[in-house]
Amino acid sequence: xxxxxxxxxxxxPVFMHGADYNPDQWQHDPQVLEADIRMMKLAKCNVMAIGIxxxxxxxxxxxxxxxxxxDRVLDTxxxxxxxxxxxxxxxxxxxxxxxxxxxxxxxxxxxxxxLFGARHNHCFTSPVYREKVAMMNSRLAERYAxxxxxVGWHISNEYGGECHCSYCQEAFRGWLQKxxxxxxxxxxxxxxxxxxxxxxxxxxxxxxxPHGENLVxxxxxxxxRFVTDQTVDFCRLEIAPLxxxxxxxxxxxxxxxxxxxxxYWKFADVLDVISWDAxxxxxxxxxxxxxxxxFALNHDLFRSLKGGQPFLLMESTPSLTNWQAVSKxxxxxxxxxxxxxxxxxxxxxxxxxxxxxxxxxxxxxxxAVIDHVGHEHTRVFRDVAELGCALEKLSEVIxxxxxxxxxxxxxxxxxxAVKNSQGPRNMGIKxxxxxxxHYRAFWDSGIPVDVIDMDVDFSKYKLIVAPMLYLxxxxxxxxxxxxxxxxxxxxxxxxxxxxxxxDLCFQGGFPGPLRKTLGIWSEEIDALYDHEKNRLIFTxxxxxxxxxxxxxxxxxELIHTEGxxxxxxxxxxxxAGRPALTVNSFGHGKAYYIATRTDTELLxxxxxxxxEQAGVKAVLQMELPxxxxxxxxxxGEYDYVFLMNFAQQTQIVELDGDTYWDMLLQxxxxxxxxxLEPYGVRxxxxxx
Numbered sequence: 001x002x003x004x005x006x007x008x009x010x011x012x013p014v015f016m017h018g019a020d021y022n023p024d025q026w027q028h029d030p031q032v033l034e035a036d037i038r039m040m041k042l043a044k045c046n047v048m049a050i051g052i053x054x055x056x057x058x059x060x061x062x063x064x065x066x067x068x069x070x071d072r073v074l075d076t077x078x079x080x081x082x083x084x085x086x087x088x089x090x091x092x093x094x095x096x097x098x099x100x101x102x103x104x105x106x107x108x109x110x111x112x113x114x115l116f117g118a119r120h121n122h123c124f125t126s127p128v129y130r131e132k133v134a135m136m137n138s139r140l141a142e143r144y145a146x147x148x149x150x151v152g153w154h155i156s157n158e159y160g161g162e163c164h165c166s167y168c169q170e171a172f173r174g175w176l177q178k179x180x181x182x183x184x185x186x187x188x189x190x191x192x193x194x195x196x197x198x199x200x201x202x203x204x205x206x207x208x209x210p211h212g213e214n215l216v217x218x219x220x221x222x223x224x225r226f227v228t229d230q231t232v233d234f235c236r237l238e239i240a241p242l243x244x245x246x247x248x249x250x251x252x253x254x255x256x257x258x259x260x261x262x263x264y265w266k267f268a269d270v271l272d273v274i275s276w277d278a279x280x281x282x283x284x285x286x287x288x289x290x291x292x293x294x295f296a297l298n299h300d301l302f303r304s305l306k307g308g309q310p311f312l313l314m315e316s317t318p319s320l321t322n323w324q325a326v327s328k329x330x331x332x333x334x335x336x337x338x339x340x341x342x343x344x345x346x347x348x349x350x351x352x353x354x355x356x357x358x359x360x361x362x363x364x365x366x367x368a369v370i371d372h373v374g375h376e377h378t379r380v381f382r383d384v385a386e387l388g389c390a391l392e393k394l395s396e397v398i399x400x401x402x403x404x405x406x407x408x409x410x411x412x413x414x415x416x417a418v419k420n421s422q423g424p425r426n427m428g429i430k431x432x433x434x435x436x437x438h439y440r441a442f443w444d445s446g447i448p449v450d451v452i453d454m455d456v457d458f459s460k461y462k463l464i465v466a467p468m469l470y471l472x473x474x475x476x477x478x479x480x481x482x483x484x485x486x487x488x489x490x491x492x493x494x495x496x497x498x499x500x501x502x503d504l505c506f507q508g509g510f511p512g513p514l515r516k517t518l519g520i521w522s523e524e525i526d527a528l529y530d531h532e533k534n535r536l537i538f539t540x541x542x543x544x545x546x547x548x549x550x551x552x553x554x555x556x557e558l559i560h561t562e563g564x565x566x567x568x569x570x571x572x573x574x575x576a577g578r579p580a581l582t583v584n585s586f587g588h589g590k591a592y593y594i595a596t597r598t599d600t601e602l603l604x605x606x607x608x609x610x611x612e613q614a615g616v617k618a619v620l621q622m623e624l625p626x627x628x629x630x631x632x633x634x635x636g637e638y639d640y641v642f643l644m645n646f647a648q649q650t651q652i653v654e655l656d657g658d659t660y661w662d663m664l665l666q667x668x669x670x671x672x673x674x675x676l677e678p679y680g681v682r683x684x685x686x687x688x
Contacts, residue, residue: 477513
């Protein structure tokens with residue numbers, strides 16, 4: 001059975017390889033475009049994202065449009081077999097607009113309006129800004145929607161931030177009225193009787209402010225929801241005139257590394273293609289493996305937003321950044337490895353910021369394919385060209401899927417609520433770190449994972465992991481219960497089932513709607529100082545066949561079993577001997593509860609047993625060397641196995657009994673060790 005998606009664009013049914021390109025900065029020198037086209041071909045780059053911040057080059061004066069330079073670029077692209085993601089320029093407005101219509105500038109939470117400058121400094125609610133953006137996008141669509149070089153629309157750039165102006169205040173109040181209907185319902189949902197903050201008029205409500213209200217957790221949560229909804233609505237406004245002219249051109253917007261400010265799941269139905277920007281701090285000696293796992297988690301998240309459809313790596317650096325604390329060069333091999341890591345997890349592109357370095361301003365020293373020297377005789381260019389050749393050899397991987405039987409819940413609303421909860425450990429609740437530690441157990445073992453929110457259909461999975469599922473929306477507890485009853489395996493942890501969708505604590509005992517499925521009652525939670533430790537000790541003859549004791553730290557929940565089996569107990573403090581790890585057999589499935597924070601190595605041991613019992617398969621049926629991971633994409637007939645070594649040492653991977661075709665080296669491997677050089681990567685095809 002086929003497990004493939006159609007190419008993102010029928011015009012370019014191969015891996016997209018290219019960069020952000022800013023010809024608007026080089027209009028004074030026509031020779032630059034000619035040189036760039038020549039070098040794009042040498043680097044095997046076939047697509048560029050153009051016009052992202054080009055508003056003042058497109059409309060230098062209100063109502064005066066100068067598209068001739070863009071005509072020339074796109075026509076030259078078409079003549080040379082190069083394509084474009086054509087951007088809408090709303091990420092940065094021109095100075096004339098800010099001067100004539102100051103309302104387009106954002107107002108901060110302190111209620112002070114920003115001056116003109118930077119980027120993303122605009123109000124998504126402003127009627128003027130919405131009008132100007134719709135006009136610009138209509139002009140672009142009318143002129144370029146049928147252009148042979150255009151493969152799709154790049155909507156704005158890295159949406160983010162919020163505005164607290166009077167327009168946004170009114171919009172927020174309208175959003176709340178639509179959601180709650182009455183002030184009585186809002187006051188109950190926000191529990192405003194606390195501190196006598198009950199609202200008696202909609203006009204009294206303002207967005208959270210450092211010098212005003214910011215401790216009503218229901219309000220804080222709703223404000224974040226509103227900001228997401230208003231941003232998504234603005235994105236829809238941008239898309240509408242583009243689709244009106246040519247509905248077939250796909251639209252995307254470049255999302256960011258698990259960006260906390262916007263719930264990206266709300267963009268899934270608005271965009272045709274998901275794309276995102278990845279900038280790892282490679283070669284940070286603290287823990288490169290952990291960094292690689294975090295970006296793998298992100299790749300899996302962005303792939304999962306549209307049900308496993310391939311995504312685009314829209315930005316990465318071909319060399320270094322200029323904005324990280326340490327802007328480190330990529331060591332030999334790392335460019336190919338990190339780029340193919342994205343492909344392994346479902347990307348059908350590798351694209352960069354940027355093609356050519358700017359001469360001035362804030363990103364003049366940011367990495368690029370073409371350095372200030374202006375030619376191709378550089379180490380970075382050779383790395384990019386090497387990747388271009390590799391992507392050509394992998395064309396049959398285009399559109400293939402990642403066959404994940406495991407899902408990990410990483411939910412934005414839950415994340416917001418956890419980090420706003422005020423307790424039990426305000427010096428570091430570590431939601432993201434906790435999610436990553438559970439993900440690492442699968443990544444280290446070469447087990448594909450979908451990263452989902454709690455509203456996704458659970459039925460396709462064998463195993464669902466939900467670390468710190470603090471907020472549980474209506475119906476989710478019942479769906480988890482059904483998933484387990486039908487034979488699924490569910491794993492969750494301390495600090496789960498605490499509040500509902502309004503951040504109101506469940507009554508009747510934690511973990512609220514998960515209590516029946518888990519077969520436990522959580523009575524208290526103890527927060528430990530950094531110098532404090534406890535122990536998790538496995539009980540004799542437990543159902544996981546694990547033994548010994550392991551360190552426990554930071555959070556220890558005191559639970560009672562209500563039908564669940566105790567697998568491990570605490571070793572110390574006044575709760576020594578009480579359950580620290582349980583499993584509840586429920587219907588045809590099992591539900592595990594990890595009551596305390598432990599290290600990644602214990603989680604890896606635990607999940608090794610859990611996945612075996614759940615029938616979840618790894619990519620390779622053997623132990624992988626440290627710092628090597630295996631990922632797979634499939635078309636239903638062939639599996640494409642990516643072996644990736646994130647260590648500075650050579651590693652050997654012993655293959656299982658299958659016969660493999662090395663797609664990069666063009667040779668066969670049969671049940672023998674594959675040598676991976678430092679930062680080495682292999683792509684092996686096998687019959688499924």
